[in-house]
Amino acid sequence: MAPTHSAAEVEINAVDPANLLVRLRGIWLLETERPSVADLLPQLDAQPGLERIAYETAGIGAWDTGLVTFLVGLERVARERGLTVDRKGLPDGARRLVELTFAVPERAGARRGEQRQGWLSRVGTSWLAGTRAVQDGIAFVGELSLSFGRLLRGKATYQRSDFFVTVQEVSVEALGIVSLVGFLVGVILSFIGAMQFEKFGAGIYTANLVGLGIVRELGPIMAGIIMAGRTGASFAAYIGTMKVNEEIDALRTLGINPIDYLVLPRALALMLMMPLVTLYANLMGLLGGTVVSVAILDVSTVLFLEQLRASISVGDVLGGLFMASVFGVLVALAGCQRGIECGTSAQAVGEAATSAVVTGIVAIVVSCSLLNFIYTVLGI
Amino acid sequence: MSDAPAHITVRNLTLAYGEFVVQRDLDFTVDRGDVFIIMGGSGCGKSSLLKVLIGLKEPAAGDVLFNGQSFWQDPETDREAMLRKFGVLFQSGALWSSKTLAENVALPLATYTELTPPEIEEVCSLKLALVGLSGFEKYYPSEISGGMRKRAALARAIALDPEILFFDEPSAGLDPITSKRLDDLILELRDSLGATVVIVTHELASIFAVGNNSVFLDPVTKTMLATGNPQELRDRSADFEVRNFLQRGAAATISDG
Numbered sequence A: 001m002a003p004t005h006s007a008a009e010v011e012i013n014a015v016d017p018a019n020l021l022v023r024l025r026g027i028w029l030l031e032t033e034r035p036s037v038a039d040l041l042p043q044l045d046a047q048p049g050l051e052r053i054a055y056e057t058a059g060i061g062a063w064d065t066g067l068v069t070f071l072v073g074l075e076r077v078a079r080e081r082g083l084t085v086d087r088k089g090l091p092d093g094a095r096r097l098v099e100l101t102f103a104v105p106e107r108a109g110a111r112r113g114e115q116r117q118g119w120l121s122r123v124g125t126s127w128l129a130g131t132r133a134v135q136d137g138i139a140f141v142g143e144l145s146l147s148f149g150r151l152l153r154g155k156a157t158y159q160r161s162d163f164f165v166t167v168q169e170v171s172v173e174a175l176g177i178v179s180l181v182g183f184l185v186g187v188i189l190s191f192i193g194a195m196q197f198e199k200f201g202a203g204i205y206t207a208n209l210v211g212l213g214i215v216r217e218l219g220p221i222m223a224g225i226i227m228a229g230r231t232g233a234s235f236a237a238y239i240g241t242m243k244v245n246e247e248i249d250a251l252r253t254l255g256i257n258p259i260d261y262l263v264l265p266r267a268l269a270l271m272l273m274m275p276l277v278t279l280y281a282n283l284m285g286l287l288g289g290t291v292v293s294v295a296i297l298d299v300s301t302v303l304f305l306e307q308l309r310a311s312i313s314v315g316d317v318l319g320g321l322f323m324a325s326v327f328g329v330l331v332a333l334a335g336c337q338r339g340i341e342c343g344t345s346a347q348a349v350g351e352a353a354t355s356a357v358v359t360g361i362v363a364i365v366v367s368c369s370l371l372n373f374i375y376t377v378l379g380i
Numbered sequence B: 001m002s003d004a005p006a007h008i009t010v011r012n013l014t015l016a017y018g019e020f021v022v023q024r025d026l027d028f029t030v031d032r033g034d035v036f037i038i039m040g041g042s043g044c045g046k047s048s049l050l051k052v053l054i055g056l057k058e059p060a061a062g063d064v065l066f067n068g069q070s071f072w073q074d075p076e077t078d079r080e081a082m083l084r085k086f087g088v089l090f091q092s093g094a095l096w097s098s099k100t101l102a103e104n105v106a107l108p109l110a111t112y113t114e115l116t117p118p119e120i121e122e123v124c125s126l127k128l129a130l131v132g133l134s135g136f137e138k139y140y141p142s143e144i145s146g147g148m149r150k151r152a153a154l155a156r157a158i159a160l161d162p163e164i165l166f167f168d169e170p171s172a173g174l175d176p177i178t179s180k181r182l183d184d185l186i187l188e189l190r191d192s193l194g195a196t197v198v199i200v201t202h203e204l205a206s207i208f209a210v211g212n213n214s215v216f217l218d219p220v221t222k223t224m225l226a227t228g229n230p231q232e233l234r235d236r237s238a239d240f241e242v243r244n245f246l247q248r249g250a251a252a253t254i255s256d257g
C-alpha cells in the first residue's frame, strides 16, 4: 500500500538535541482520523535543549483544512515554548495558508476570555444581574413617567396614528381570543361550582362564585395574560427589530426620544383599552357561566341572573377594571422595555419576545396579589 | 473664518467599549464647509468615532464641540436640540421599515416644522426627487434595492436642511458608477445647503474626489496618525502608514522628506 493512501500519521525524530524533524504521512482530511497536537506534547517536552522544528512531508497524500489546523496548532505550541518553526518542508499550499494565519498578529485585548467561574462567583454574578434588571426596570418606569409628563405639557413627539393602530390591535383584533377564553373560563367555573354546591342543595350559589370570581379576578387576569402573550410579545419583537436595523439610532439622531415616540402611545393605548377588553371578557365569562348553570342546575334563567346581579357590586366591577388598567401598563412596559434593551441579533429579538411575555405574566400575578391585599385592607 | 470657533472640534477624545480602548487622544477640527474624511484600516474605530459625534455613544474621556459648544461635558447642553441640526446616513440606511419612503422623509418634517400635511408631502417629493427617487414615494424600504435605500436614507438625512451631514461608508456595496454619482450628490448638497460633511470611508477614489480634510486612525497604536488634506497626506505625510494606506500599499519605505 502506498503511504500516500494510508491513514494520517506523524512521526517525530530528533535530528540532534536542538533540532526536531516532524514527518507527516498519509491522508490529512477533515473527515478522516488524524493525530492531535496534544499527542505530540510529551515528545516536545522530553527534549529540553530543543530550538527548531522542521517538517518532512514527502509521504503526504490528499490534505485539506485538517492538515492546516494541525500545523497551526503545532506552531502555536512551539511558539509558546520559544521554538522556531521552519515551514520549508511543507506542501506549498499548506505553507502559504499557515503563513496567512500568522500574518496578522492578534489584536491585544480583542480576544474575549471564557473564564470558568466558581459557584460562589456565579451566584454573585447572577445576583448582580438580578439587581441590575430590577434597577433597569425601575429606571424605565421613571423614564416613562418623565415621558408622560412631557405628553401632558404637549412636548412629547409621538405619532397619533401609532396610538390608534395599537388601540385597534389590542381591542378589536383581540376580541376573538378574548371571547373564546372568557366564555370557556365561565363554563369551567360554573361546572366546578355547580358540582360542589349541588351536593349541599345550594346550587344557586354557583352564581355568586361565577360572578365574583370573574368580575374581581379572572376577567382582568385573563385579559392581562392574553395581552402579555399577544401584544407584549409583538411590542418586544417590533421594537427589537427596529433596534437591530439601527432604526432606533436613526430616531435618536433626529433628536426624537424613542420612549416618547414608541413606548408612550403603546402604554397609553393598553392602559385605556384594557378596562374595555376586560369588561367584554367579564360579559363573556358571565354568559358562559349562565349557560352552563342553567343547563345543569335546576334553576330558571331569571332566577340565576337575579342571583348574579345581587352578588356583584359596582365596587367589585370597578376594582377589577382598575386592576386591568394596571395590567395594561405593566404589559406595555415589559414589552417595550425588552424591545428597547434588545441586543443586535436575530436571537436577541427572539429572547426579547420571550422575556417580554414572562416578565408581563410575572408582573400581572405579583401586582394582582398586591392589589388584592390593598383591596382587602381598604374593604373594597 | 479667523476667530470663529471651528464647526466641529474634537478634544482629547477616548473611545472605549468597557475596558477595551478603541482609540485614544483624538484631537482635530473640522471647518465649516469641509468635506471631512474619517479613514483608517478595518476595525480601527471609525464607526465608533462617528457614533460619538452623532450622540449615540458616550466617549470614555474628552469632548466634542460644535460651534464651540460642548456636546458631552456641559450638563447645560440641550443635546436633542443640537442633534436636530445633523443629518445622518447610516451604513445600512436604517430607514424605518414599517414606513414608506415618503413617510420616512416626512417624520422629521412633521416633528420639527409647522408645515401642513400637503406641504410636507410636497417637500418629501422634492427631497426624493433630489436623490433621484421620484415616483417611489409609496414604496417600502424592503421593496427597493440597496443603492436606492441609501439614497432614500440620504433624502431623509437632508429633510431638515442640516448644518452637518454624517455618512457611514456611503459607497460600500454600490457599483462604481452609482458610487461616483453619490459622491457628486454629496458635493452638490454640501454646496447648495452650505453644510459641513463628515464621511467615514475607505474608498480611495472617494477620498480624493470629495475630501478636503481628514483624520487617519491607526488600529495598532490606537490613536490618530495624521490630519489634513488627504492628497497632501498621500504625497507628503511624515508617517509611512498614512502614505501607504493612501497609495494603496505602494508607498516606498524610505521617507521622502
Ligand SMILES: Nc1ncnc2c1ncn2[C@@H]1O[C@H](COP(=O)(O)OP(=O)(O)OP(=O)(O)O)[C@@H](O)[C@H]1O
Pocket: B017, B022, B041, B042, B043, B044, B045, B046, B047, B048, B049
Ligand atoms: N458594540 C460593541 N461592543 C464591543 N466592541 C465593539 C462594539 N462595536 C465595535 N467594537 C469594537 O471596536 C472596534 C472598532 O469598531 P468600529 O466598528 O468602530 O470599526 P470601523 O473602523 O468602523 O471598522 P470598519 O471599517 O470595518 O467598519 C472593533 O475592534 C470592534 O471589535
Ligand SMILES: [Mg+2]
Pocket: B046, B047, B048
Ligand atoms: Mg464601520
